[in-house]
Amino acid sequence: xxxxxxxxxxxxxxxxxxxxxxxxxxxxxxxxxxxxxxxxxxxxxxxxxxxxxxxxxxxxxxxxxxxxxxxxxxxxxxxxxxxxxxxxxxxxxxxxxxxxxxxxxxxxxxxxxxxxxxxxxxxxxxxxxxxxxxxxxxxxxxxxxxxxxxxxxxxxxxxxxxxxxxxxxxxxxxxxxxxxxxxxxxxxxxxxxxxxxxxxxxxxxxxxxxxxxxxxxxxxxxxxxxxxxxxxxxxxxxxxxxxxxxxxxxxxxxxxxxxxxxxxxxxxxxxxxxxxxxxxxxxxxxxxxxxxxxxxxxxxxxxxxxxxxxxxxxxxxxxxxxxxxxxxxxxxxxxxxxxxxxxxxxxxxxxxxxxxxxxxxxxxxxxxxxxxxxxxxxxxxxxxxxxxxxxxxxxxxxxxxxxxxxxxxxxxxxxxxx
Amino acid sequence: xxxxxxxxxxxxxxxxxxxxxxxxxxxxxxxxxxxxxxxxxxxxxxxxxxxxxxxxxxxxxxxxxxxxxxxxxxxxxxxxxxxxxxxxxxxxxxxxxxxxxxxxxxxxxxxxxxxxxxxxxxxxxxxxxxxxxxxxxxxxxxxxxxxxxxxxxxxxxxxxxxxxxxxxxxxxxxxxxxxxxxxxxxxxxxxxxxxxxxxxxxxxxxxxxxxxxxxxxxxxxxxxxxxxxxxxxxxxxxxxxxxxxxxxxxxxxxxxxxxxxxxxxxxxxxxxxxxxxxxxxxxxxxxxxxxxxxxxxxxxxxxxxxxxxxxxxxxxxxxxxxxxxxxxxxxxxxxxxxxxxxxxxxxxxxxxxxxxxxxxxxxxxxxxxxxxxxxxxxxxxxxxxxxxxxxxxxxxxxxxxxxxxxxxxxxxxxxxxxxxxxxxx
Numbered sequence: 101x102x103x104x105x106x107x108x109x110x111x112x113x114x115x116x117x118x119x120x121x122x123x124x125x126x127x128x129x130x131x132x133x134x135x136x137x138x139x140x141x142x143x144x145x146x147x148x149x150x151x152x153x154x155x156x157x158x159x160x161x162x163x164x165x166x167x168x169x170x171x172x173x174x175x176x177x178x179x180x181x182x183x184x185x186x187x188x189x190x191x192x193x194x195x196x197x198x199x200x201x202x203x204x205x206x207x208x209x210x211x212x213x214x215x216x217x218x219x220x221x222x223x224x225x226x227x228x229x230x231x232x233x234x235x236x237x238x239x240x241x242x243x244x245x246x247x248x249x250x251x252x253x254x255x256x257x258x259x260x261x262x263x264x265x266x267x268x269x270x271x272x273x274x275x276x277x278x279x280x281x282x283x284x285x286x287x288x289x290x291x292x293x294x295x296x297x298x299x300x301x302x303x304x305x306x307x308x309x310x311x312x313x314x315x316x317x318x319x320x321x322x323x324x325x326x327x328x329x330x331x332x333x334x335x336x337x338x339x340x341x342x343x344x345x346x347x348x349x350x351x352x353x354x355x356x357x358x359x360x361x362x363x364x365x366x367x368x369x370x371x372x373x374x375x376x377x378x379x380x381x382x383x384x385x386x387x388x389x390x391x392x393x394x395x396x397x398x399x400x401x402x403x404x405x406x407x408x409x410x411x412x413x414x415x416x417x418x419x420x421x422x423x424x425x426x427x428x429x430x431x432x433x434x435x436x437x438x439x440x441x442x443x444x445x446x447x448x449x450x451x452x453x454x455x456x457x458x459x460x461x462x463x464x465x466x467x468x469x470x471x472x473x474x475x476x477x478x479x480x481x482x483x484x485x486x487x488x489x490x491x492x493x494x495x496x497x498x499x500x501x502x503x504x505x506x507x508x509x510x511x512x513x514x515x516x517x518x
Numbered sequence: 519x520x521x522x523x524x525x526x527x528x529x530x531x532x533x534x535x536x537x538x539x540x541x542x543x544x545x546x547x548x549x550x551x552x553x554x555x556x557x558x559x560x561x562x563x564x565x566x567x568x569x570x571x572x573x574x575x576x577x578x579x580x581x582x583x584x585x586x587x588x589x590x591x592x593x594x595x596x597x598x599x600x601x602x603x604x605x606x607x608x609x610x611x612x613x614x615x616x617x618x619x620x621x622x623x624x625x626x627x628x629x630x631x632x633x634x635x636x637x638x639x640x641x642x643x644x645x646x647x648x649x650x651x652x653x654x655x656x657x658x659x660x661x662x663x664x665x666x667x668x669x670x671x672x673x674x675x676x677x678x679x680x681x682x683x684x685x686x687x688x689x690x691x692x693x694x695x696x697x698x699x700x701x702x703x704x705x706x707x708x709x710x711x712x713x714x715x716x717x718x719x720x721x722x723x724x725x726x727x728x729x730x731x732x733x734x735x736x737x738x739x740x741x742x743x744x745x746x747x748x749x750x751x752x753x754x755x756x757x758x759x760x761x762x763x764x765x766x767x768x769x770x771x772x773x774x775x776x777x778x779x780x781x782x783x784x785x786x787x788x789x790x791x792x793x794x795x796x797x798x799x800x801x802x803x804x805x806x807x808x809x810x811x812x813x814x815x816x817x818x819x820x821x822x823x824x825x826x827x828x829x830x831x832x833x834x835x836x837x838x839x840x841x842x843x844x845x846x847x848x849x850x851x852x853x854x855x856x857x858x859x860x861x862x863x864x865x866x867x868x869x870x871x872x873x874x875x876x877x878x879x880x881x882x883x884x885x886x887x888x889x890x891x892x893x894x895x896x897x898x899x900x901x902x903x904x905x906x907x908x909x910x911x912x913x914x915x916x917x918x919x920x921x922x923x924x925x926x927x928x929x930x931x932x933x934x935x936x937x938x939x940x941x942x943x
Contacts, residue, residue: 125882160522165804170871171528172878189882196526221816228771229819229839235667339663372600387660440605447607450558454886
């Protein structure tokens with residue numbers, strides 16, 4: 101149970117306060133309701149590049165990191181297809197520094213050309229390090245456009261191509277800031293060794309003077325239902341073959357989300373899960389195999405991935421994955437197996453309460469979904485799922501004409517022996 | 519109107535309160551340390567064992583035995599072990615490190631009567647079934663094939679081999695190492711290593727009297743020592759003579775760089791001062807290496823430096839992945855930054871920032887009762903006491919720029935650094 105209070109400033113900024121006096125630290129987390137899905141198809145990777153620029157100095161404060169480190173604080177941020185999230189942890193005695201820094205960059209950035217030029221290079225190196233210079237690193241660059249044809253989830257947060265990042269101009273940066281970085285589009289969570297009244301007063305002082313800006317109304321083309329089997333095979337400089345099968349699934353707020361997530365746990369959570377036990381241990385088809393969902397705010401992906409052993413053909417590997425999918429489609433899973441994944445989810449929620457930062461981020465995410473209080477109702481939603489519902493969602497999702505299969509074939513070169 | 523150009527007042531960090539454990543010794547020789555705190559009805563229990571002496575002829579035994587502990591006992595299959603643990607929403611992990619291997623159980627208190635017996639079973643009766651061993655060997659070799667395609671992994675392996683030589687710290691596992699694993703060797707290793715006299719039990723969370731009684735009942739009477747005591751001594755480290763290693767990857771978009779040398783460990787009085795120097799150079803986001811090579815030049819997504827401390831020695835290293843075309847330029851900048859520490863005093867402004875950052879980091883690392891137990895582990899296994907942290911805080915608060923310069927001159931001779939590059943140069 102995560103207790104909290106909340107209030108909204110006149111400019112539309114939503115503020116959530118979670119008092120936790122067991123720590124000498126405080127957290128200030130700001131979620132901006134903007135992600136890669138809000139980008140122009142000709143300027144992809146922009147939300148993420150912008151996240152880097154948020155550290156390049158704001159209108160009144162030339163350096164963001166330096167004053168924070170000076171008061172013993174640390175910060176970081178991440179961008180997803182749906183959101184951009186910034187967080188600070190610092191000794192609670194110095195919480196006002198966090199208000200000062202975050203409010204100034206919500207007010208306005210410095211928009212320095214030098215910062216843009218450097219961060220363009222940094223992001224290009226990030227593109228290379230994480231997506232291009234790694235075996236299988238480009239999987240999301242290939243899989244997303246296979247699964248999505250209309251929706252802006254068809255590109256990854258890093259962007260479609262390095263060219264889009266190279267082309268970013270300072271005018272684009274300014275326009276993006278004006279459109280998305282307003283108090284109305286943000287949710288702030290302050291947690292830890294703080295008091296509600298203190299947070300109210302600091303929020304009024306530092307954030308209330310920021311103009312409300314214009315409300316961004318999202319109107320994205322939604323992805324139509326898939327009715328044909330899709331497939332792509334790439335030959336690449338990778339050491340092993342690799343098979344991905346991705347299915348379209350519902351959105352985060354759909355009623356059957358909880359059943360779908362538990363279905364992915366049944367298939368792949370831990371060493372007692374079906375895919376590991378059947379396909380790694382018993383039948384010896386894969387060296388590793390995984391199933392997971394993307395939990396996207398719009399229509400998401402249910403992904404299966406496995407690296408077949410060297411004596412196994414791609415056809416055998418795919419057939420083995422489908423065997424397991426057919427089982428959950430044709431027979432209800434035993435009640436014990438459902439209880440097992442439910443218990444695991446329940447204890448994971450309890451363990452998550454050990455981390456102040458996790459609590460703050462979760463509160464922000466659920467407030468974005470509609471109500472932070474949903475965090476405290478999550479466990480019961482998982483516990484309500486029935487074996488019948490699991491079978492139902494399996495049949496809904498695991499259809500051949502809802503699948504996108506991506507195969508990596510290892511290019512035969514001399515292997516790099518150590 | 520508020521003045522937004524003016525930073526709010528701030529306070530320096532004075533007190534850092536560490537929770538110290540309660541100590542008990544079981545009749546079978548196992549040491550038990552308890553950290554009782556927290557509101558959630560759960561515990562983390564760690565069984566930590568010293569690794570056996572490194573055998574160059576059978577280098578993977580410590581790792582393989584630890585990793586395979588959950589693969590079956592004479593009464594439970596791997597699947598049954600996983601089922602029992604998962605059913606109660608618990609988490610059972612095995613972790614192998616250079617000096618210690620451990621088993622960790624995260625469990626809600628109410629389920630301990632069901633989860634603890636599984637741990638007892640794997641600690642006393644693991645059998646390393648032949649079929650699971652073959653699966654392990656094959657899957658590890660497949661994973662190794664993937665890892666060896668990653669430049670940063672190859673650079674780390676080459677670097678460790680150079681500075682730690684033929685020891686557990688320098689080992690980069692080969693395909694043959696995996697192929698030669700034998701079940702009998704694993705069993706013998708297991709019997710000698712996983713016994714109570716070689717175990718430290720660390721419990722953190724909400725520890726009720728019942729919890730403790732249950733743990734004692736389970737892990738005292740039913741767990742006895744074998745006839746051969748664990749040999750946990752380790753061979754000395756012999757660093758390589760060659761300082762420069764370049765592995766060419768013609769298609770690389772980025773080059774992985776790893777630069778550094780063997781240095782003192784945590785037990786030496788210069789270690790904590792050196793931690794401050796390391797932080798200035800590459801130990802935080804605003805460090806000199808990040809400021810220059812990422813934030814000014816844009817050569818990399820990230821660069822950092824660090825200190826490693828082991829029983830047998832320590833190391834200092836700088837690691838990054840940079841655009842293949844700017845590899846030489848990046849190394850020149852690294853050299854410049856290292857040499858600057860030797861010739862110029864760190865300005866007061868910068869040093870005071872680093873002081874506050876390091877103290878804030880220490881405070882922030884104490885998130886919950888598990889973190890307090892982690893702090894204990896760092897000193898306990900290095901043979902140090904809690905005054906280590908008091909000295910750390912004092913060092914960070916009081917160290918001078920002159921002392922930092924002196925340290926740089928003592929420890930940082932760039933020409934003597936080992937340099938590993940994987941990619942293009």
